[in-house]
Amino acid sequence: MAKIIAAISGGVDSVVLLDMLAHSSEDEIIVAHFDHGIREDSASDAHFVGTLATNYSYPFESHRVELGKNASEEKAREARYAFLRFVAEKHGARIVTAHHADDAIETVAINFHRGTGWRGLAVLDSDIDRPLLHLSKSDLLNYAAEHNLQWREDSTNASDAYLRNRLRKQTRTLDEDIKRQVLALRSQQIDSKHQIDNEVATLVGPGPTYSRYFFTHIPSAVAIECLRYITKAQLTRPQLERLLLAIKTAQPKSVYTAGSGMTFDFTTRNFSLSLLK
Numbered sequence: 001m002a003k004i005i006a007a008i009s010g011g012v013d014s015v016v017l018l019d020m021l022a023h024s025s026e027d028e029i030i031v032a033h034f035d036h037g038i039r040e041d042s043a044s045d046a047h048f049v050g051t052l053a054t055n056y057s058y059p060f061e062s063h064r065v066e067l068g069k070n071a072s073e074e075k076a077r078e079a080r081y082a083f084l085r086f087v088a089e090k091h092g093a094r095i096v097t098a099h100h101a102d103d104a105i106e107t108v109a110i111n112f113h114r115g116t117g118w119r120g121l122a123v124l125d126s127d128i129d130r131p132l133l134h135l136s137k138s139d140l141l142n143y144a145a146e147h148n149l150q151w152r153e154d155s156t157n158a159s160d161a162y163l164r165n166r167l168r169k170q171t172r173t174l175d176e177d178i179k180r181q182v183l184a185l186r187s188q189q190i191d192s193k194h195q196i197d198n199e200v201a202t203l204v205g206p207g208p209t210y211s212r213y214f215f216t217h218i219p220s221a222v223a224i225e226c227l228r229y230i231t232k233a234q235l236t237r238p239q240l241e242r243l244l245l246a247i248k249t250a251q252p253k254s255v256y257t258a259g260s261g262m263t264f265d266f267t268t269r270n271f272s273l274s275l276l277k
Contacts, residue, residue: 003093035064
């Protein structure tokens with residue numbers, strides 16, 4: 001029997017996810033809750049989710065940190081996923097989250113607001129399972145009402161301090177046909193991303209040594225995609241651009257530190273990647 005880590009915040013989306021899993025999944029379910037320590041009442045959410053896990057007779061894993069009320073969305077997200085991946089590795093399980101169709105649209109809007117590249121449309125595509133992506137927020141609310149589910153409301157969802165909340169007010173009013181078009185484009189872009197990733201893997205080879213000549217003579221846009229693949233998308237675009245410049249200009253026997261614990265060693269013809277310990 002496979003194991004899954006159900007990421008449960010206590011909000012309506014994750015409460016619906018847990019109930020759906022309870023009635024449809026044959027996997028062993030472990031409920032995981034991460035308390036960011038951003039809200040004063042967040043401990044009550046952890047207690048609620050713990051009780052929920054007990055009611056379903058599922059094991060419960062939780063962790064609290066003190067990020068504080070001024071923590072950014074990005075910092076909170078990174079901390080949450082670090083916890084979920086830790087629990088998943090501990091149990092040899094895969095992670096399941098409650099992201100739905102409206103979340104996908106909001107994430108696309110956030111990416112374009114920030115001036116994302118072409119990958120900004122291919123959102124919520126990773127090794128994490130998101131079985132509710134075909135459902136809207138209203139679908140989940142209807143399910144919760146029909147099944148008499150109880151949940152906790154996160155007070156920060158009403159705060160304009162967070163970009164997602166500000167953009168949500170706009171995406172909620174989008175015409176349903178426009179929403180369908182955005183979701184269709186997302187699906188197409190994910191397919192394109194996978195095709196490009198496969199082509200890039202063929203181009204660069206398995207490593208860990210790569211040709212400087214190759215990277216010097218291909219178009220910069222292609223080189224950046226290849227470097228993104230080599231570095232497992234751990235570097236920002238500016239970091240990738242600086243790395244490409246180093247590949248073109250670095251002296252033999254020199255070492256370049258690119259960020260995220262990555263260093264590159266250069267010979268006259270090649271370069272290789274290593275991770276700082």
